[in-house]
Amino acid sequence: MNLPKFLKGEAAAATRLNRRAFLMATGGVTAGLVIGYGTQPALAAAGDGTFNPFVTIAPDGTVTVLSKHLDKGQGTMSGLAALVAEELDADWSMVKGEHAPANTEVYKNLLFGMQGTGGSTGIPNSFMQYRQAGAAARAMLVQAAAKEWGVPAETISVTNGVVSDGTGRTAGFGELAAAASAETPPAEPVLKDPASFRFIGKDDYRRLDSVAKTRGEAIYTQDINLPGMLYAVLARPPRFGGKVESFDATESLAIKGVEEVVETPLGIAVLATGTWPAIQGREALEISWNDGGAETRSSDQLMAEYREIAKEPGLVAVNTGDVDAALAGADKVVEATFEFPFLAHAPMEPMNAVMDLDPGKSLEIWTGSQLPTIDQLNVAPIAGIEPAAVKINTLFAGGSFGRRTNGPSDYVVEAVQIAAAINGRAPVKLVWTREDDVQGGYYRPMYFHKVRAGLDKDGNITGWDQRIVGQSILLGTPFEAFLVKDGIDGTSVEGAAEIPIEIAAHRLDVHNTEVNIPVLWWRSVGSTHTAYAVETMIDRLAAAAGEDPLEFRLKRMDAFPREAGALRLAAEKVGWNTPAPEGITRGLAVHKSFSSYVAQIAEVRQNEDGTFKVERVVCAIDCGVAVMPDQVKAQMEGSIGYGLGAVMRNKITLTDGLVDQTNFPDYEPIRISDMPDIEVYIVPSSEAPTGAGEPGVPPIGPAVANAIMAATGQTVDVLPMTDSGIEFA
Amino acid sequence: MAINLKVNGSEVSVEAEPGTPLLWVLRDELKLTGTKFGCGVASCGACTVHIDGEQVRSCSFFVEDATGSDITTIEGASGKVASAVQSAWQELDVVQCGYCQSGQIMSAINLLTDNPKPSDEDIDFAMSGNACRCATYHRIRAGIHLASEKLEA
Numbered sequence: 025m026n027l028p029k030f031l032k033g034e035a036a037a038a039t040r041l042n043r044r045a046f047l048m049a050t051g052g053v054t055a056g057l058v059i060g061y062g063t064q065p066a067l068a069a070a071g072d073g074t075f076n077p078f079v080t081i082a083p084d085g086t087v088t089v090l091s092k093h094l095d096k097g098q099g100t101m102s103g104l105a106a107l108v109a110e111e112l113d114a115d116w117s118m119v120k121g122e123h124a125p126a127n128t129e130v131y132k133n134l135l136f137g138m139q140g141t142g143g144s145t146g147i148p149n150s151f152m153q154y155r156q157a158g159a160a161a162r163a164m165l166v167q168a169a170a171k172e173w174g175v176p177a178e179t180i181s182v183t184n185g186v187v188s189d190g191t192g193r194t195a196g197f198g199e200l201a202a203a204a205s206a207e208t209p210p211a212e213p214v215l216k217d218p219a220s221f222r223f224i225g226k227d228d229y230r231r232l233d234s235v236a237k238t239r240g241e242a243i244y245t246q247d248i249n250l251p252g253m254l255y256a257v258l259a260r261p262p263r264f265g266g267k268v269e270s271f272d273a274t275e276s277l278a279i280k281g282v283e284e285v286v287e288t289p290l291g292i293a294v295l296a297t298g299t300w301p302a303i304q305g306r307e308a309l310e311i312s313w314n315d316g317g318a319e320t321r322s323s324d325q326l327m328a329e330y331r332e333i334a335k336e337p338g339l340v341a342v343n344t345g346d347v348d349a350a351l352a353g354a355d356k357v358v359e360a361t362f363e364f365p366f367l368a369h370a371p372m373e374p375m376n377a378v379m380d381l382d383p384g385k386s387l388e389i390w391t392g393s394q395l396p397t398i399d400q401l402n403v404a405p406i407a408g409i410e411p412a413a414v415k416i417n418t419l420f421a422g423g424s425f426g427r428r429t430n431g432p433s434d435y436v437v438e439a440v441q442i443a444a445a446i447n448g449r450a451p452v453k454l455v456w457t458r459e460d461d462v463q464g465g466y467y468r469p470m471y472f473h474k475v476r477a478g479l480d481k482d483g484n485i486t487g488w489d490q491r492i493v494g495q496s497i498l499l500g501t502p503f504e505a506f507l508v509k510d511g512i513d514g515t516s517v518e519g520a521a522e523i524p525i526e527i528a529a530h531r532l533d534v535h536n537t538e539v540n541i542p543v544l545w546w547r548s549v550g551s552t553h554t555a556y557a558v559e560t561m562i563d564r565l566a567a568a569a570g571e572d573p574l575e576f577r578l579k580r581m582d583a584f585p586r587e588a589g590a591l592r593l594a595a596e597k598v599g600w601n602t603p604a605p606e607g608i609t610r611g612l613a614v615h616k617s618f619s620s621y622v623a624q625i626a627e628v629r630q631n632e633d634g635t636f637k638v639e640r641v642v643c644a645i646d647c648g649v650a651v652m653p654d655q656v657k658a659q660m661e662g663s664i665g666y667g668l669g670a671v672m673r674n675k676i677t678l679t680d681g682l683v684d685q686t687n688f689p690d691y692e693p694i695r696i697s698d699m700p701d702i703e704v705y706i707v708p709s710s711e712a713p714t715g716a717g718e719p720g721v722p723p724i725g726p727a728v729a730n731a732i733m734a735a736t737g738q739t740v741d742v743l744p745m746t747d748s749g750i751e752f753a
Numbered sequence: 754m755a756i757n758l759k760v761n762g763s764e765v766s767v768e769a770e771p772g773t774p775l776l777w778v779l780r781d782e783l784k785l786t787g788t789k790f791g792c793g794v795a796s797c798g799a800c801t802v803h804i805d806g807e808q809v810r811s812c813s814f815f816v817e818d819a820t821g822s823d824i825t826t827i828e829g830a831s832g833k834v835a836s837a838v839q840s841a842w843q844e845l846d847v848v849q850c851g852y853c854q855s856g857q858i859m860s861a862i863n864l865l866t867d868n869p870k871p872s873d874e875d876i877d878f879a880m881s882g883n884a885c886r887c888a889t890y891h892r893i894r895a896g897i898h899l900a901s902e903k904l905e906a
Contacts (some may be wrong), residue, residue: 097850097887230846235850238842238858240787240827280770299790300777301770330838372791372886373800373850389796422789422852423886458792607793654846656890665888688796689883697877699890 049678058380058632061311071206075161076156077130079108081205085185085198087114091122092131092150095143095370096421096428097662098717099655100146101729102231104154105149106652111158111216111224112165114197121232122416126396141394142545144618144715145539147651151713152215159213161204168204169195211438218649218710227654230560233420245419248378248390250451254283254295256442257302257455259309260281261291263318263681264465265540268749272310275472279305284387286445286550293442299455317362319540320681325469327363329470330493334361338491339510341517345529350487354478358564362475363552363742364494365675366519367468367546368691373422373454375464377439380449384408391436392421394429398502402433403440424549425460425666426467430499434466434542462691463683468546469495471516473557483569483576487529490520490557495543496536511536515545519554519617519722523578524584525562543679547666551722557614557669559726573612573730574600586646586707587614590623593644593705598625608639611731616717620647621707624664624723628731635753636735638668638728643720648711657704663720664702668692671725673746697751701713756816758863761829762906769816776811779826787827787855791884798883801856802826810882827855834865840869841899845858849887857883862895869904871897 074080080088089108095101101121110120124131129140134149136142162182169187170177172195180189186192209278223229236242253613258272261267271292281301286293294305321329351357378390387407393399396418400411407414421428437718439454446452454463471494476486498504498511516534525532544553574595581588591614596603604610607629627640643660650656673692677684685691729740730748740748757766758785767782767801773792779802790801795810803825804813830839838861838867841847848854857880861865864871864879876897885893 097848099849230843231848233851234843234846234848237848237854238839240855242851243786244789244852246790247780249781249784249786298773298781300773300781303793320886361805365860370791372797372850372884372885374902421850425886457796458797554861658846658849658889661891662888666886669888687790687794689794693797693884693886694890695762695881695884696890696893697881699888699894702891 051086052556066430072200073201073205075205076157076209077114077124077162078157078466078589079161079559081197082562083198083201085118086114086198087119087327091120091121092124092139092420093135093146094123094392094421094424094428095121096392096424098146098659099231099652100141101233103147103651103655104150106229106231106475107151107154108158108639110221111155113184118185118197119232123626126400126414126416126418128343128397139395139397140324140429141460142426144620144717144719145441146717147713148715149503149649154214154599156213156541160209163210163213163567164207165197165200166206172203174202175587187245190742205741206740214274214415223415224651225352225649225653232657233483242420244373244421244422245378245391248382248419248453250378253378253451253453253636254728255299255302255455256293256439256452257306257457258288258438259291259294259306259311259338259594260460261318263313263315263320264542266318269314271469272314272440275308275310276305278733283308284446286442288438288441288445289437290441295442295446295452305310306575315681321539321682322679323724324468325367327472330537332457333537334472334474334491334493338510338535339431340531340533340621341512341519341686342530342532345487345532347487347489347529348611350529351476351478351489355481356568357476357480358479358561359476359566360561360739362473362553362739363558364471364556365677365743366470366541367670367674368462368676369425369427369546370693371421371423371427372424372689373433374458374461375427376455377436378451378453379439379443380451381407381440381443383444383448384427386413386545387440388417389436390417392424392428393433393436394424395431395433398431399433402437406440406444417450424723426545426549430544431503453616458687462676462685463470465542466544467541467550469497469543471553473553475557475561475642477561477565479565479569483571483582485525485527485565487525488527488531490532492516492520492532492533494537494543495539497543497545497549499536515550517554518550519615520558522616523558524581524587524616526580531681547663548617548718548721551615554727555613555615555722555723556619559615559723560729560733560739563611563730564739567733575627575644578639579615584661586621587616587623589707590614590621590644590646592708593624594625594642597644597703597705598627598642598750609731609735611727611729611734613726613730615719615722620645620714620716621717622660622717622723626724626727626729628737631753635751637753640701641724641727642703643704644707645716646707646709646718647716648709648713648717650706651713656706659703659716660720661702663718664724665694665699667721667724668700668728669698671728671743671745672698672752673744675744675747756818758816758824759822769815769829771815772817774812775814775816775819775824778816779811785826786829789852789855789868790855790856796858796884796906797853797884799853800857801883803859803863806866808860812866816846817859827859830859830862834900837900837903838862838865838896841896841903845892847889847892849889849895853883855887857885857893859903861893861900865900870901
């Protein structure tokens with residue numbers, strides 16, 4: 025998701041703030057800005073080991089860092105802990121992470137203004153805050169030791185979790201924690217000079233969750249088992265917007281283990297003593313659905329409508345220069361249309377939530393949510409309590425890719441409705457099956473693009489006219505007021521509004537289509553489609569100009585130095601100026617998203633039978649300071665795989681409003697045998713950190729398409745690539 | 754009905770209807786939640802366990818067919834190969850969300866037990882039934898090679 029981009033004013037202000045504070049810190053000047061690390065005396069002076077809302081230290085010396093962001097695999101919990109450990113001079117083996125409670129005031133995302141994980145903002149918005157939290161705790165430990173030992177604070181040093189005064193006196197953090205946490209926190213914690221960093225930018229320590237996750241010990245929502253808990257599955261309308269007309273639960277209730285069948289505002293829930301009887305009970309339901317008002321169109325029909333809509337001008341998002349004149353006077357004009365399917369996120373852990381409800385009195389929730397305080401607002405009226413009284417336990421999520429960042433809190437609301445329907449007589453775990461996930465909507469929207477671009481005799485781009493047709497993700501959601509301007513949803517056009525190459529005249533317009541299929545941000549959001557259209561178009565223009573695609577770009581990228589820097593690094597590492605191995609062609613793409621710059625070069629083999637194999641991808645990212653470089657690399661590797669699987673063969677289609685795909689066999693995830701070798705290089709930088717979770721996704725599709733075009737001359741305009749006749753070995 | 758199972762070396766008796774997938778008995782009855790539910794149709798491998806040393810997709814294996822066999826879940830994974838795989842995974846930070854990794858590790862143990870020095874092709878063949886939506890495959894390959902080296906040492 026891409027929340028910060030649309031919270032434009034706030035995002036820009038926060039970015040400037042971060043940047044200014046960052047520069048002061050890296051310049052060795054005491055930061056004059058304290059970004060809410062939480063020095064409230066009530067929170068800080070408890071004397072119970074709580075130093076601030078982010079850091080507690082137990083008597084045994086364990087340092088617990090509370091992550092205000094959901095860790096759904098991207099490693100944010102480890103990254104935030106590293107920021108604290110850096111300034112605290114902690115011993116990493118004594119550091120552990122926990123998810124923070126729902127509390128938007130204390131744990132807000134500084135780029136959103138509310139608690140939330142998304143838009144690849146975890147490290148960027150927390151970089152100063154978590155460092156300050158660590159530095160403050162360190163200063164309090166030093167003050168406490170100075171008092172205890174009767175020496176000036178200046179004589180005290182802290183190294184690797186040990187406090188010492190230079191005369192041989194030492195204490196562990198645990199020994200000092202109680203007294204230190206009662207000290208007055210410094211108003212302006214002093215941050216380290218980057219030259220003495222031993223965590224930030226280093227690779228000699230591992231993720232905090234690696235051990236638990238390799239032993240099956242990490243707890244996800246799916247793993248919560250409360251005493252007396254009932255397992256629920258929900259039968260939802262097969263067509264989006266449909267409703268229950270009537271149902272018969274007789275056969276369902278006859279299944280051993282099925283305890284109750286209830287109607288909720290969103291469907292029919294089967295509650296059982298185990299997941300399996302609940303699933304069986306749902307299969308045994310007889311339900312008559314009312315499709316009045318439901319979406320009944322097929323995806324083919326929708327795309328045909330989109331092609332028609334694209335013949336008319338849309339809402340203008342960008343208009344610089346005289347595009348019509350530029351195209352009329354161009355030496356060459358290149359035209360293309362692109363078609364992008366609906367995509368499911370399909371995280372490994374299907375959606376789920378656990379509810380312990382006492383109606384009108386209390387509600388406790390276990391889930392992995394990226395917007396916990398939005399969840400509170402959505403469930404509170406159903407529970408009959410105040411939003412702030414809803415207790416949310418945030419657990420590791422088994423992936424999300426945007427699916428667990430949903431304004432309507434769909435699966436959380438479903439679960440509390442079920443708990444309310446049984447008057448809270450037992451805790452309830454709602455489980456989605458994979459079929460529910462694949463067929464459950466909240467897809468990356470379908471899009472149609474039409475692009476015309478013109479070149480002059482020297483190969484310069486004189487005009488670029490692009491039209492995008494598709495559903496808005498944000499219209500009609502709580503985010504609309506902040507993030508949609510003049511009817512234009514930034515998520516529909518991002519990545520096409522700014523193109524990293526000189527263009528004399530540029531026009532971009534967009535049509536928001538009316539479709540009753542719920543859609544949502546999908547890892548890298550608008551850039552999932554805009555980068556593909558833009559970067560494959562640029563290669564076509566390079567071909568029309570008779571130029572090498574790298575040279576064509578670099579000659580015209582003076583205004584885009586960081587994109588060019590990433591591209592140069594990737595090109596150098598792949599050896600662009602040396603011939604590719606026999607049978608291999610290369611394709612490149614570069615794209616900025618979430619304030620990071622990623623270039624990827626794909627090496628693609630065409631086999632004798634005409635099939636293709638992506639053998640190697642070289643990736644370069646400029647994300648400012650990389651806090652945990654190895655985790656930035658991991659995000660690039662995973663993003664390349666996530667994006668590649670989708671462009672190769674993933675699509676959600678509908679026939680008469682019914683989703684055609686059901687489960688992994690027909691929504692086939694990328695497999696290890698599809699995965700290329702990947703090399704990731706990080707552009708050295710002292711800029712403030714920017715996103716890493718999403719920016720690796722957009723370039724891979726166009727890089728592969730450009731390699732295929734280099735091999736065969738064939739353009740790949742309809743995704744997934746299998747729908748353009750491209751088969752992979 | 755009561756069904757007797759041997760799980761991670763311990764004899765247990767559970768109440769389950771015949772035809773219940775072993776996965777749900779492990780997770781809901783025995784609370785061995787390290788084995789994950791991903792697809793329910795033996796297509797993702799998140800539910801992989803060992804039955805008498807062979808990898809099995811527990812979502813598609815009836816509980817009654819496991820009686821009289823040794824069932825090993827991630828909680829009970831032990832021995833030279835298991836620890837080589839787990840420590841290789843930890844050294845390389847293979848995991849991201851981690852949800853599929855119990856299954857990946859059970860499959861990797863199975864592969865390395867049968868073939869202590871697998872090639873990339875062997876790995877792709879043996880591991881292609883284990884899906885990872887975080888696409889940690891690059892490190893899974895490296896992790897298996899590293900575990901292989903540890904076993905050789």
